[in-house]
Amino acid sequence: MPYLDTCNRCLTATSPAIAPIAVKPSGPGGVLATYRCPNCGDIWKTGWAAQPEDDAA
Secondary structure, three states, X not given: OOOOEOOOOOOOOOOOOEOOOEEEEOOXXXXXXXXEXXXXXXXEEEEEEOOOOOOOO
16 A cells, blocks of 8 residues: 555554555645554654656666
């Protein structure tokens, strides 16, 4: 699943990735993902933007 993240408060070497609870458009080619940690309940948002593929292969 795209947009996985981890909680900075609970981060350990074995922390599982957290899926967003909501993903909404945020401008041209961008999304804003909202997360909630299942361990501590912390909520945060992270922005993602589409990037062109590198055709230098």
